Amino acid sequence: MVKYVVQRLILMVGVVLGVVTITFILSRVLPSSPAELMLGGRPTVEQIAAAEAEMGLDQPLPVQYINYVSDLSQGEFGRSLRTGQPVLSEVSDRLGATFELTTLAIVLVVLVGIPLGVLSAVRRNSMLDNVARAIAVGGVAIPSFILAMALQLIFYGALGWLPLQGRVAPIVSLDSPILPITQLYLIDALLTGNWDGFRDALAHIALPLLTLVILLLATVTRITRNMMVEVLKEEYIRTAFAYGVPKSSIYYRHALKATLIPMLTVIGLTYGNLLGGAVIVEFIFDWPGLGAFVVFSIIANDYPASLGATLFLAGIYLSVNLIVDLLYFVVDPRLRTQ
């Protein structure tokens, strides 16, 4: 297993280097003037030439590439041309927001979706199964932006229960600011005993979280159900029933366990994608996450930010995949001996 992990880590370094190279080439091929973007406003020809020299853009492309990789190896990601802030701090700040939202979403989806899928499988064609199916079809069919806006209209516009956008109300960030420790506001507010901050952060995360949960619940519920239906036909399950093993034990200890490997794959991939940014949801709710940042950076041809964020995303995606692969060993002991 250790050998496997080492092999995967070496492969990850290769993949990250490939991502850096491809993204770097793409950023240079696209028609734009990074110097002009950095200067902003309406720079003069002289100002643009000076900025290009300052940024090393007058150097040959291979030299620029070597300089960039050399800077990266020292943890220097440069400054965003669009925001003027260091890319590393921009990305890490936003990563916290995305991590908090998507991790909570995945946890909720697992906690709700798997039991719902099991119950649907056990009570096939019952009212519960039909309701779960309706939720699944709805979740898959509704575009995320429609769902997000509908939830805004209901919970903010009509009921006035929940805030519309942002991660925390400006007034709270002024009067009861949440001290960043982990960059996860709910946890940071709890750690510092900032109850106003906690309540506000919880209220702000509710709508984007609900949107993501509804969207993802469909997939997890239906996959769990379908796999459980197949597993429940297996002979060992029938035998367990025959021996009088309690139903809950059969469903959750024996049958569900058999579905865990494909479930882990689906959940892992979904989580990896979400960490890359639930772009539409982040955009509509002005959630200051990584997804919206990457999109804005790409649109603006902000190459230091695009490169830095892409590198982070590649690392996250690869790490999540590695963790999922390692969990296979935990779930299925047979794999450890192979």
Next chain:
Amino acid sequence: MLRLTKLFAAIFVSAPLLLPQSATAENTITWATQLSYRDMNPAVSFGAETYILGNIYETLFLYDDGEVKPRLAVSWSKSDGGRVWNVTLRDGVKFHDGSQLDSAVVKKSFEYTRDLGKGAGYLYADLETVETPDSRTAVFKFKKPIAFDLVASGQYGSYVIGPAAIDKGHDWMNEGNAIGTGPYTLTKYEPNKLTVISKFDDYWGGWKPGQIDRVIHPVVSEASTRVQMIKSGEADVVRVPVSQLAALDALPNTSVATSSGWRNQMYLLNMQKYPTDSKKFREALVHLWNYDSVLNDIFQGYAKRPLGPVPASMWGHGKYDIGSFDPQKALKLLEESGIPKEDWKIDAMYSNSNQEQIDAVELFQANAAQVGVRVNLLPQVSKAYMTKARSASTAANMHSMVWYPAYPTPSDWLYSLFKTRKENTGFNLSRYKNAEFDAALATAIDAEGVDVKESAKAYIAAQDILMKDTPAIFFADVDRVFTHSSSLKGMDKSSNPAYETLFIYALSK
């Protein structure tokens, strides 16, 4: 697991009950913006930051209602043909850190902007020295005549910066620190998320009851979210797409404030690319533009018909018939152009970030098709747009342009957009070359520092030459439009075409 699920469901459902009441102080307003800021150093900023910097920093002069008025300067005079400007400073002005405004501070600020040479610092490239004979007098000496009162009333590169901020440097200011003399201090700055400014108690202009104490200025990218915020009262000031304005104006709790602006829109016609290198062909295109429909249907009345390249609310503008929608006349001009009918096809390139320009050019495409002109639309991501438009190999026949001056002068349009360029196109996407126009423009610019009235005449003479060559379709002098809560007073006084910002000091609740 089911128990855990129930627990999470309970937490989620009870979230609304936990929501704290977002009570704000009576004189706090929320101004939601779609803009993100980057250069918080006023010596470098040449963009959207002026919306907030304009309330924190001040210029020596204020351009208002067509004339230069006192601000940090109380009086001024010029000599040596506009090369020397003697400025008397206002007494008793404090910076946000408590230090006093004096001539040495002013000297330091202007020299800092000049030496940095970034943003609009080029405006002071000809500043030789600033002498300080006494604490209230600053004598500016330039290499060439300059309309210093106009230049230094502009919102870019002319703010007086506190000496401590200059000492702490560019990065310190960009981290969200500011020392100005304006009515508001910068109290919080989270890039692309939130800016907060608060009342400066020692502001030289003093304070009256009801004025705004604090402005919460969050970035809200999504237009529909801003609409909901203003409707619900969560925001007091927003900017929304023009399509939303009529509905918002009809609501009892929201109003739309409109004023003339200096931002204008045009399509520059490439005079070096076939077939728009033909003057008759360009004139035909002018008559295929449905001005009334663009102004009334696309801008919904929130823009005015231009009188020429320079907005009608700016001094030195001409009065020209920019054309009328007349397909028959256009067809006649097309035939007179001698260009074969099979070559009546052009490319129109525009930034896909400006909805009005997209709608306008799509309407133009449909109108042009009626007389057999095929318009190929080339939308571009905004940051790639200028690179493609400038390159001879990728340039189109028509290029969209939105312009706003760095300071109150017609030269900003005429010099930047139409002066002959030898090597780099710059913003002259028409590739306009006319020595006669260049000479007339040079005369006008030289006169600006000596006699503004003479300069205005010379600018009009230059525009007379320009308009005969039909280098562009000028189609909209765009109004400044803010949607605000009806309880907010003073919106009419807070808006000035010379400044993009809203002057919060003029507002009250």
